[in-house]
Amino acid sequence: MDLYGKMAATQDAKGKGEGGDQNFDYMFKLLIIGNSSVGKTSFLFRYADDAFTSAFVSTVGIDFKVKTVYKNDKRIKLQIWDTAGQERYRTITTAYYRGAMGFILMYDITNEESFGAVQDWSTQIKTYSWDNAQVVLAGNKCDMEEERVVSVDNGRLLAEQLGFEFFETSAKDNVNVKQTFERLVDLICDKMSDSLDSDPAVTTGAPTAKLTDSAPPLQQSGCNC
């Protein structure tokens, strides 16, 4: 049984299980990774709390927030882990890659170095995570057009090469934040349904309805700011 089969069989936890609000159909563990100061924490705060502050506080180690979303009448609980980008925390952060079903790999469009590090972060995902983990590449801070050093085309090209979906985002102006998470959830659901189709044995205890019954939303990856 692969990851998605396992997850489908174990995460349908409505009314059972232990700890927290158990009234959900699925729980997805997501991670936000990328170089220090690209805006990972701001991105999560915007999504989870609809808040933004320009004050920079470097994340120590790891932190997380929980948010519940709905898809085709199913409650999906997102456990979103915010990781520190600094090298000194690498042992701690990579320990949390295990079991993650989706990653938002973030760079800063005004910081070439953070873009250059995307390949390394991708390797980290391959090394420490499951083979089937889904990844969205996010070029953050697209509100800072005047300071841009990474073009949209270069971002998109790299995403294609790595086999990732791509968005340019702004936590500050709330551009493509929700869309990035929604797309990642869609990708995980698609993968999960594929796994269930290819291995009917894993449907024992699995949800009765596919999460991909309706057409996926039209993707718009460019920055609208």
Add this chain to the structure above:
Amino acid sequence: MGQTISKPTNPQNSNLSLKRSSPSSNEQNMAPRPSIFSTLRRPLITKTNDFIPLFNDCISAAASRTQEYLLFKDPEDKFQASSEVLTQVFLMTYISQSVSLNMTDRFNCTAMTPEQRILLGPDWVWAMLEKPTKNPRIQIAVQVLHLPGREAAEENNISQEACTESIQIAQKESSNKTTYERMVDFCTSIGKDCYALFLFLGKKNDKGNIYGVLSNNFEAAIGKCNKIDRAFIENFFKGSRYLHTPPGMMQAIVTKKEGDSLTLMVKFS
């Protein structure tokens, strides 16, 4: 003139003043130049440790304020500050003081979220920052320990915090280790430049003072099959005759050779 000599040079400020004033060559020539002898009196090393006296000021303020609550005795014996409040009083006083002394660009303090406290162990992390990246060069992860009586009194009172979903998830994630072990794991995973400081707000035999055990080598105990618990940490005081002051502790940290181990006991109040 003496003032000019003792003023620390700030290259950024120098650049700013040059850009703003744009003095003519005449004005530049007329500007007083420091005496050649002044260079002899200038310190050779830039003041990388000049935050230490400021750190001491912040600690003094935080420790004094906390002691007021630590020593409070309700005549009716019904009321006392909770452990959580004592920790907050210490940290809030420290932060207010460090902001007012403008030292946070060299030595900052990051309070952990409730989830981070459960996952990683520390209540807050002090960091000496590298210039110009502002990345931490040395870190001190601080976990506060309270008098056993105070902690036991609160065990039955389930705080609102304990009920939140994310707290329960964090507890589930870290359920196989004690808070002391998680703290040591956190520091060990970073390296020898990350110290664990267990800060005792009152000790059994001295309930009104604040002490600490600091080390970047607690993990050695794991190798010796010792369990890292409160008794293990308190045991350090028994074997030690000397207690460092907070600036002494900081001086020992910044002058220590890279990669070396350091363990010391500190009195903060």
